Amino acid sequence: MYFRKECGTGGTATLSGYPGTRTQDTPWEGLGCKTFTGSIALATDVAWGAFGIYDIEEITGSFVAHDSPQLKDVSFRNLRKLETLSLKNPDIGAFLDVRRLEELENLEWSQLWYSGGMGWRINITTISSFVIEETFITTLTADQDWDASYSSFRSLKTADDIRIETNPQMGTISLPELTSVTNSLIIGYNSILDHTYFPALEWAGSITLRGNGLNIHPASAARLDLPILTEVKGLFNVSDNPRMEEISLPALQKVDGAVLLEDNPTLRTIFFPSLETISGDVLIRGNNLSSFEFPALKSVGGSFTIHSLVEGFNCSNYENIRPLDIVQREAVSGTPHIRSMLNKHLGYAKLSVTT
Known part of the structure; x- marks a missing residue:
């Protein structure tokens, strides 16, 4: 030969x-x-x-x-x-x-x-x-x-970049021993994906879940489980997932970039019990939210915007969000609204919570 x-x-x-x-x-x-x-x-x-x-x-x-x-x-x-x-x-x-x-x-x-x-x-x-x-x-x-x-990728512990996209038969994505992703973890457009689970993941450079679950059975729901994740060093983005109902990040303490949770129409609650610091912007909109909680949040480096059209949206946890120095309360047509502005040299940082 x-x-x-x-x-x-x-x-x-x-x-x-x-x-x-x-x-x-x-x-x-x-x-x-x-x-x-x-x-x-x-x-x-x-x-x-x-x-x-x-x-x-x-x-x-x-x-x-x-x-x-x-x-x-x-x-x-x-x-x-x-x-x-x-x-x-x-x-x-x-x-x-x-x-x-x-x-x-x-x-x-x-x-x-x-x-x-x-x-x-x-x-x-x-x-x-x-x-x-x-x-x-x-x-x-x-x-x-x-x-x-045949144990496939069960032993994988560290990676620089992971991208798993457009796999129409992949219902579960799990790397059980993965502890860190240096740069980006991207999971997108997997049409029947209903469970993303990294039980050992401690930190990642950035995390993006986008466009998953389009063809999930109507009786099913999708969820993201990262039980011991403590830090995301860049962007955290969960967007355009039509069946995403649950995001579980009980240990997450710090996001060094932006937090984007957009256009997940079945996402009803957001609970980040340990999150203390977000260095970038927070944008939460296009979800079917009835409540959100950031009980440990101390600092947001950019703007904080959350929007929900659900009647009876739970505003009780707004008091826990104090990333800036001045908080002004306004009632706009009977709808709870909080806005905070702090002059930062040439510009402003804004915190707005609207329903």
Whole structure:
């Protein structure tokens, strides 16, 4: 087979056609080296239903399989280190076996149109970029209908960036051991997503949930659970989620950016019991709020605006919001209204609560 003696040249080895000298499922078995220097790419005309490399423990570059519709099964049984695993539009219907993979910098899965259940085991604990988009994957953890020994991403603890978007069969998103996301955590446009749960997440650079749950069953509701999250170092944004009814952040103490909770039409209550500091603006509108509570809030760096059209909206907790020096109370057409303004050199910071 190609590059049998060289173990890589530092560039990209592109494999195409049918491996006539090997069996279809083990084209590189017996290569004889532990490290492949460079990247491996499968051409669009590969005729293998399965691809396996069983000797190599490290690929210094990437493994790329884009637009390879014949590919059903990928196996790297002894691979421990890889820079990028990039799969786009293979029709994987069996297994992605990287059971010994310990180091991976970038994961890119796009248009992964597998039929039935796919099992995989990726035991990495840290990653730079984690992207799963436009796939039919149902879960990031073990699929109970298949081999439970395939533990998927259960071991992932830290990431720089996570983006999980436009996966129409993904009803639950959970990474049970994830403790931190350095930059951004983005979850968007997953049409049946009803539960987002990161039980070990302590802090993140920013968190965005947008456009999820469009096709959830009418009798179901969506919720966000981050039970031990204490800090968001940038934006916290939960917007345009039509079935979002519950946001649970019992331990959150500090948001260093803005807080945006917009256009979640089934969200009725907001309760952030431990939140003390918000460095940016707060904008809460387009929700079906009947009450909100920020009992520990001491400081808001920007403006604070909350808007609800629900009759009987609970205003009893407004007294807990004192981010600025001057509080003025006004009754506008019998509707509770609080506004606070503090001159900050060239401008104003405003606190307004309206119904």
